[in-house]
Amino acid sequence: MDTRQVIDALNKAVALEHAACIQYKQHALLARGLWRKVYSEFFMSESRAAQEHAAKFGQKIVALGGMPTVEVGATIRQSLDLEEMLRQDLGLERAAMQAYLEAHKLAADDVALTNMLEDHIEGEQRDIEELELCLDMVATGAVAPEVNLRVV
DSSP states (O other), X not given: OOHHHHHHHHHHXXXXXXXXXHHHHHHHHHOOSTTHHHHHHHHHHHHHHHHHHHHHHHHHHHHTTOOXXXXXXXXXXXXXXXXXXXXXXXXXXXXXXXXXXXXXXXTXXXXXXXXXXXXXXXXXXXXXXXXXXXHHHHHTTSSOSOOOOOOO
């Protein structure tokens, strides 16, 4: 295992987690409409999870002899449209997944790190699937951004 390459790959993932932390937090603040409470809490929870992921892999980088990045690994996207927010977050999650898969490939000789990455990759996949399900609910109209009441 080339430790320098693994550290670089993990730092890429950490930088993406920093971006996700900020973007999810911004989306939590910007969520509006009927589903604001639900999605605001969801986005804030995802922001905290991204921060925890950055810390977890930052600790591993230090253990490998490196320095965790403080950089943000992607442009922070904003929107007032729920569907667009979900698409922006899905894009970030997919980029993070690719970074973790690359780190996994490089860490093949380190059983503990490989297992750590595999567990994390499984969680990232669940996050991606959850966002896809949320997007599907919005696309099919199961979640409407607004409610118009009519007097009958």
